[in-house]
Amino acid sequence: MNHRLRRFFQRKFVQDTLALQVSKLGITGLSFVSSIIITRLMGDTAFGTWGLVQALFLLVQALNLTGIGTSTVSRLAVAVGARNESEILDLMAYYVRVLLLWSLVSIVGLALAGPPLARLMYEGDAHIGMLSALYSLTIPADGIYGLVVIALQSRRSMREVAVLQNANQVVLVVCALAALAISPTADAIVIGRLAYSYLTMALGLGVYWRLRVGERGTYPPFRDVLRRARTVPLGSYWRFGVANALDKNFALIYTQLPMTLVGAVWGKEAAGHLNLALTALGRLSFFTSAIYDNMQAVVPQAVGRGDFVGLRRNFLRALAALTVSGTGFFLALAIIAPLVVPPIYGDEWLPAIPLIQALCIYGAVTTAGGIFGPLYRAFEQMRAALAAKIAATVIMLPLGVALVMGSGALGGAWMINGMYGLSIAFTAVFTLRALYSKAGSRREVREGNQAEIEISD
Structure with a gap:
């Protein structure tokens, strides 16, 4: 041990x-x-x-x-x-x-x-x-x-x-x-x-x-x-940069659009409760930001070296670890939220508790899904990434409006969950497909490793 x-x-x-x-x-x-x-x-x-x-x-x-x-x-x-x-x-x-x-x-x-x-x-x-x-x-x-x-x-x-x-x-x-x-x-x-x-x-x-x-x-x-x-x-550098900027701006749309809808329909107080819930979860990203900063260098370097087999192995390990740890952490947060919110923020913020609990899904999903960004940028799959985000927005917009109209700030929280969940699910499909394609099938990898052993012998 x-x-x-x-x-x-x-x-x-x-x-x-x-x-x-x-x-x-x-x-x-x-x-x-x-x-x-x-x-x-x-x-x-x-x-x-x-x-x-x-x-x-x-x-x-x-x-x-x-x-x-x-x-x-x-x-x-x-x-x-x-x-x-x-x-x-x-x-x-x-x-x-x-x-x-x-x-x-x-x-x-x-x-x-x-x-x-x-x-x-x-x-x-x-x-x-x-x-x-x-x-x-x-x-x-x-x-x-x-x-x-x-x-x-x-x-x-x-x-x-x-x-x-x-x-x-x-x-x-x-x-x-x-x-x-x-x-x-x-x-x-x-x-x-x-x-x-x-x-x-x-x-x-x-x-x-x-x-x-x-x-x-x-x-x-x-x-x-x-x-x-x-x-x-400038050439292709410019096009790739603009695509990255547009991709990054979707994160603002996924949070600010539901916030705007909640404020327009239910008023400033409801928007304030949703804003507090988002702010509280945003501060907790501190615990995983170092991993993401490191992945920003590790993934592209592996692509530059052509080490796709090693990249696949290590990427899947990181994805599994973040999925398990993120789910456990935010499940615990959802359970203790009613205990920690009143002493920290005061009783006037009690309506934010169910919003924090609902957005724990957003926290768990983005904890695991955040590492797909370095992968599709290294593979230069920006068109597919933008298409995934646009598709998630188009699907969730009418559903989100209905949720906000019917459930207020809680509906806004579920709209955020839906946008991020769909976007990351679509992104996982094309990034993992590309990763497996570049790394080869498991059988090809085993045959390649066996060939190296035979040559070295």
């Missing part, structure tokens, strides 16, 4: 996942404590202004359909697995080129339209728009830092990622608190956020320079990436 445990914890995937999970514990703790301090220092008015600055900024960022984050995570890991240095350079250069173009569009757009738009939306307060335009200067710095993290993840340097992410969070807290110590205003927090973005960009580039050469692959010098960014063709 001890030998098996020792072997289990010696596996790189397990060690990387544990490193990421410990990192997320530190990040979550720092974020929680700093958010309380920042809220108390700023007060409700200044904190509300900061919230509106972020809302206007995020409204513009929602128009970003480049998908360079998720698409680069997948394709860069494939290129690293295949040791394709020219593809690695092109992917990183494409990321930088699109990032800088989008940064220019966002900065100029918010500088021109932000103040008049804020004046229209926020009772003549154009200053919010000016702060949003200033805040948009963080986009290129945050993007470059993000590329460094993606590069380290793609090479499965997860311990380095964990250290870098915790250092990033420390810089964020220090910059925010230093800015608010000078002036507890939204203006100060924006300046602090700018300082944080460019300091962590410099930190990320320093880490990249030290770690770009490694056993699992070598990355190009960043000056070569910048030079190649001027001429790298």
Whole structure:
């Protein structure tokens, strides 16, 4: 038993996942404590202004359909697995080129339209728009830092990622608190956020320079990436990125459409109960996020190496483990929800308890189904993935409307369950079919293994 445990914890995937999970514990703790301090220092008015600055900024960022984050995570890991240095350079250069173009569009757009738009939306307060335009200067710095993290993840340097992410969070807290110590205003927090973005960009580039050469692959010098960014063709990179962006946006549709229907038919209070249930389950995703982060690198690397037999074996093991653990965890949550909700949120939130219990199905389904994303992105099955999500939406929309009309917020919860359940079921069919096709039948695998033994003998 001890030998098996020792072997289990010696596996790189397990060690990387544990490193990421410990990192997320530190990040979550720092974020929680700093958010309380920042809220108390700023007060409700200044904190509300900061919230509106972020809302206007995020409204513009929602128009970003480049998908360079998720698409680069997948394709860069494939290129690293295949040791394709020219593809690695092109992917990183494409990321930088699109990032800088989008940064220019966002900065100029918010500088021109932000103040008049804020004046229209926020009772003549154009200053919010000016702060949003200033805040948009963080986009290129945050993007470059993000590329460094993606590069380290793609090479499965997860311990380095964990250290870098915790250092990033420390810089964020220090910059925010230093800015608010000078002036507890939204203006100060924006300046602090700018300082944080460019300091962590410099930190990320320093880490990249030290770690770009490694056993699992070598990355190009960043000056070569910048030079190649001027001429790298968009081509299929662009189409794949847009498909990833559209795919990611369906997650918002699956939660916000039922929420909107509940609010429109049953009012703000019912929508608030559903929102609390979704928020509570969303926070619990912390426990599995490290596994998904690791799978984002492991799956594409295996595809790049052509190790489909090993990928099938390990993927099915992970799927089975997440299915069992997710079902057990959310079943327990459904049982204890009536006991933990009142002391945490208060008796006024008792109507949210049956919603949390219903959405435990959504939690269990997405815990297991979340790992299909890295697989269909690595196989570049984006059309099939989008078709699965569209089909699930078309099927559940009339049923969901009927559920909401008849059962209120509880109907909205079951609409969410149905959309995610159908989407993941459809996705499992085409991804597993492709995985088995590429890995070969069990008989072919056994014959191949036997042939290797005979040759070695």
